[in-house]
Amino acid sequence: MTDQRPEWKVTGTDRDGYAAVAPVLHESLLFPGDPASFLERWRPLMDAQGYERVLVAWDGEQAVGSTNAFPFEMTLPGGPRPVAGVTAVGVWPTRRRQGVLSALMRRQLADTRDRGEKVAALWASEGGIYGRFGYGAASIQHRVSVDRPQDILSSEVPRDPSLTTVLAPPQEARADLARVHRAVAPTRPGDYQRDESWWDRLLRDDAQTRGESGPLRAVVVHDARTPVGYALYRSHRVPVADGNLRGVLDVREVAATAPAARAAVYEHLFTRDLVIRVNFEHLPVDDPLWTLAADPMRLEARPRVALWIRLVDLPGALAERSYAAPVDVVIEVTDRHAPWNQGRWRLRADRSGATCEPALDAPDLSLDAAHLGAAFLGQFTVGAKVAAGTVTEHAPGAADLLDTALRVPRAPLCGVIF
Numbered sequence: 001m002t003d004q005r006p007e008w009k010v011t012g013t014d015r016d017g018y019a020a021v022a023p024v025l026h027e028s029l030l031f032p033g034d035p036a037s038f039l040e041r042w043r044p045l046m047d048a049q050g051y052e053r054v055l056v057a058w059d060g061e062q063a064v065g066s067t068n069a070f071p072f073e074m075t076l077p078g079g080p081r082p083v084a085g086v087t088a089v090g091v092w093p094t095r096r097r098q099g100v101l102s103a104l105m106r107r108q109l110a111d112t113r114d115r116g117e118k119v120a121a122l123w124a125s126e127g128g129i130y131g132r133f134g135y136g137a138a139s140i141q142h143r144v145s146v147d148r149p150q151d152i153l154s155s156e157v158p159r160d161p162s163l164t165t166v167l168a169p170p171q172e173a174r175a176d177l178a179r180v181h182r183a184v185a186p187t188r189p190g191d192y193q194r195d196e197s198w199w200d201r202l203l204r205d206d207a208q209t210r211g212e213s214g215p216l217r218a219v220v221v222h223d224a225r226t227p228v229g230y231a232l233y234r235s236h237r238v239p240v241a242d243g244n245l246r247g248v249l250d251v252r253e254v255a256a257t258a259p260a261a262r263a264a265v266y267e268h269l270f271t272r273d274l275v276i277r278v279n280f281e282h283l284p285v286d287d288p289l290w291t292l293a294a295d296p297m298r299l300e301a302r303p304r305v306a307l308w309i310r311l312v313d314l315p316g317a318l319a320e321r322s323y324a325a326p327v328d329v330v331i332e333v334t335d336r337h338a339p340w341n342q343g344r345w346r347l348r349a350d351r352s353g354a355t356c357e358p359a360l361d362a363p364d365l366s367l368d369a370a371h372l373g374a375a376f377l378g379q380f381t382v383g384a385k386v387a388a389g390t391v392t393e394h395a396p397g398a399a400d401l402l403d404t405a406l407r408v409p410r411a412p413l414c415g416v417i418f
């Protein structure tokens with residue numbers, strides 16, 4: 001694809017070399033402030049996560065593009081797995097559309113495979129970029145708003161009078177937040193474990209992060225022994241018709257290990273005085289709120305594409321996944337940027353395990369690696385792509401059988417954009 005374009009040199013870098021990358025990211029991603037403050041802001045997370053995975057594209061001595069990948073333990077169907085969390089993609093504006101990203105992506109795919117990570121994931125800035133590199137839009141989550149929230153919860157909400165609710169500055173509650181999140185992350189595809197540097201980032205509460213809002217708050221619910229739920233939120237004020245100011249809560253995250261704990265968190269948020277609206281930034285599409293709301297039609301939900309998934313080692317990722325039903329299907333795969341995935345694979349799976357091996361039989365389905373990436377978290381179906389005409393089904397019913405096997409009981413959620 002880049003035949004008429006320059007062959008960009010792509011290298012790794014280290015902590016000192018990262019100073020050359022910062023201006024590229026600062027400019028391409030339109031970050032506020034100057035490159036030095038941008039670098040300062042990213043340093044703590046980068047120092048903790050390491051520079052080994054940063055790739056830089058060069059035009060002579062000039063850095064013109066970069067990407068990185070965080071070493072996540074992300075929950076996938078089947079359990080937590082090592083996943084490359086692709087991030088910080090940027091190309092200098094006057095070098096764009098000359099194949100810089102393509103060169104970076106090719107090298108990153110090869111490196112990811114060499115490290116033995118079977119899956120890569122990312123949040124895209126624009127939906128048009130990553131499909132050509134074999135990523136599929138694999139999850140949708142909701143932004144949800146609730147107006148006049150005080151009476152939104154139904155009388156059936158589970159209540160446990162032994163639970164206590166505490167409102168605290170997040171840094172004081174940090175150990176409790178981490179404990180609850182550590183327990184819930186393995187239960188949601190798309191969530192990933194956080195080390196201290198991720199908590200630092202999530203709980204950052206400086207003037208730039210706050211904008212016009214108030215401080216970050218943590219509400220934590222405890223049972224007799226341990227924290228069992230929390231929400232992180234800010235508030236801002238808006239004028240209302242009578243000229244007064246009223247509060248809007250912007251909820252960053254909700255997590256709970258039990259239904260009554262979640263209900264207690266919601267109760268705290270919905271019954272705060274002077275609040276006319278509660279906005280949730282990220283909820284899974286199957287969030288219990290849809291059941292707990294007295295009138296679910298009052299939940300104003302806006303879907304948003306979240307994770308894009310790339311099967312870097314396609315047969316390895318499929319063999320490692322869990323399946324909800326037996327399936328035996330031959331898939332013919334095209335993969336422009338990861339030729340090792342190309343060809344025919346026989347996926348045999350049931351609830352006890354799976355194999356995915358080279359096959360000579362006639363294919364039941366012909367598709368691109370990106371289509372399987374999109375279906376991998378179990379939220380989007382291969383059948384929808386057959387209906388759209390982008391996947392070819394040779395054996396009638398093959399897509400339905402595969403989709404039944406790929407089904408996952410819980411919708412994905414990735415609560416912190418990376």
Ligand SMILES: CC(=O)SCCNC(=O)CCNC(=O)[C@H](O)C(C)(C)COP(=O)(O)OP(=O)(O)OC[C@H]1O[C@@H](n2cnc3c(N)ncnc32)[C@H](O)[C@@H]1OP(=O)(O)O
Nearest residue numbers: 028087088089090091096097098099100101102122125128
């Ligand atoms: C995970 C994250 O970090 S998301 C953040 C991504 N970064 C940004 O959005 C920052 C602003 N944009 C940029 O820095 C660059 O324009 C990038 C990274 C999006 C693309 O880099 P480029 O070097 O221009 O890409 P490259 O020249 O390799 O293009 C590859 C192909 O993708 C296409 N493409 C590139 N960007 C886009 C886009 N935004 N929308 C649609 N198609 C695109 C190109 O047309 C090209 O198509 P072709 O192979 O058919 O010719």
